[in-house]
Amino acid sequence: MTAFDPAGARVATALERRYRRLLLAYPRAYRRAHGEELLDVLLEEAAPGRRLPVAREAWGLLTGGVRSRIAHQTTGSPWEDGLHLGITAVAAANLAALLPYAGELPVWTLLSALALLAILRGWLRTALPLVLVTGVKAVGIASGWGFLDLTLVPIDPNPLGNRALFQDSDPLLVASGYAVVLAGLVVLASLRRPVRARSWWWWAAVVPAAWAGPAWMPGGTEYPMSLSRLAVEAGALGLGLMACYWARDHRWALASGVYLVTFCGDLAWHAEWLTSQHLAYAGVLVLLALSAAFAPLRQGRHCLD
Numbered sequence: 246m247t248a249f250d251p252a253g254a255r256v257a258t259a260l261e262r263r264y265r266r267l268l269l270a271y272p273r274a275y276r277r278a279h280g281e282e283l284l285d286v287l288l289e290e291a292a293p294g295r296r297l298p299v300a301r302e303a304w305g306l307l308t309g310g311v312r313s314r315i316a317h318q319t320t321g322s323p324w325e326d327g328l329h330l331g332i333t334a335v336a337a338a339n340l341a342a343l344l345p346y347a348g349e350l351p352v353w354t355l356l357s358a359l360a361l362l363a364i365l366r367g368w369l370r371t372a373l374p375l376v377l378v379t380g381v382k383a384v385g386i387a388s389g390w391g392f393l394d395l396t397l398v399p400i401d402p403n404p405l406g407n408r409a410l411f412q413d414s415d416p417l418l419v420a421s422g423y424a425v426v427l428a429g430l431v432v433l434a435s436l437r438r439p440v441r442a443r444s445w446w447w448w449a450a451v452v453p454a455a456w457a458g459p460a461w462m463p464g465g466t467e468y469p470m471s472l473s474r475l476a477v478e479a480g481a482l483g484l485g486l487m488a489c490y491w492a493r494d495h496r497w498a499l500a501s502g503v504y505l506v507t508f509c510g511d512l513a514w515h516a517e518w519l520t521s522q523h524l525a526y527a528g529v530l531v532l533l534a535l536s537a538a539f540a541p542l543r544q545g546r547h548c549l550d
Contacts, residue, residue, distance in 0.1 A: 259296045261288060267303055270310020272317045315488045319496070321441065325433060327496035329364075329440045331503025332429035334481065336361045336376070337447055338507065339422050341454035341474075343383070345406030350396070353382050361451075364426075365443040369434040376430065380423030388416040407457040413468055418514050422507050429503070453477050467518035475526055478508070482533040490540040498537035505534050 264287050268280055287302070298306075318326075340357045347354040357379045363372035386396055399409035411419060433440055453473040461472040482504075485497035512519065512527055 260291055260298065263296075263298055264288070264306075267298065267306040268310070270307050271313050272310075274317070275313050311487075312491055315492045318441070318488070319492045319494045322438075323494055323496040324499060325436065325438070326441060327499030328429050328503065329367075329433055330443070330496065330500035332426045333361075333364050333443055333447060334500060334504045335422060335429075335507055336364050336372075336426050337451055338454060338504075339379070339383075339426065341451050342422075343379075343410075344451060344455040345402035345457070346400050346410045348403050349400045350410075353379060360426075361447070364430070365445075365447055367440040367442050369430050369440065373427070373430050373434065376423060376426050380420065380427065383411075383423065384416050384420045387411040387414055387419040402457075405452070405456050408469075413515070415514055418511060421510050425503065425507055450477050450481065462520065462522060466520065468515040468523065470523070470526070478504075479526075479529060479533070482530055482537070486533050486537040486540060489537040490543065493541040493543070495538065495541050498534065498541070501534040501537050505530060 261284065264284055268276055268284065271280070287298075340354070340361050343350060343354045343357050356375055360372050360375035360379055363369075363375060384390075386400065399412065401409060454477045456473045457469070457471050459472045460469070461475060462469045482501050485501045488497045489495065508530065509527070512523065515523075
């Protein structure tokens, strides 16, 4: 039931406010076109005095919103969009690697953040020099070579980290992460076609990916991996699998593959220190990526006469 003030304007009830929050799951363009109409239907069908949406209605709105957002992303070239999404994920991981050392490397962390911003907004030619100069500096630190400014190593972390920068890494391994992003940017920029601007939610993934805790590996592990990083990676690839399944589109599978190139390279370099937990987690990520590749091939339901 809808309430009105003496002037005839609708008064937002607690139920309406909660419905509006649920409708935020839908893309902005959809809400502008159909939001008020859908809200009117929901309010008209609601029982008098109800303050909370029915659980089935709430779930339906949330899943419908996610499906609508996924469908909204399936425009344009799947491989170009998938490549851009993949290098966005790797660029976010590169920034996460530097974030615990922002106090000691403020300029370089800022340049890495600006590189991610440029990639998110689709400013490919702006992102290229930013990724290049940050990558050269990162490789220089990993190899003990000074670049542009004097940097004393080891570089100790802030509370986000628990080990010195690149303590258990290698210059070639560090270079590979930036090389993947640079190669993707060169390919996309050479096409001279605009790419989609990405969600601001990518920034929310950077901090938990950078955090060294809570600990997941046993104490004394030579190659530790934090539970927060694992949750971000598994969550991102899980969302990619869901998107591939619902949209029957391979762009998220390609993005997962691009990210796994750097992840598997990291594991291969640390092969002698891998434990059963490392291998189990790698298996989870590979399984998610492979499932995403096959999910668009699923057969639809057929109606029988």
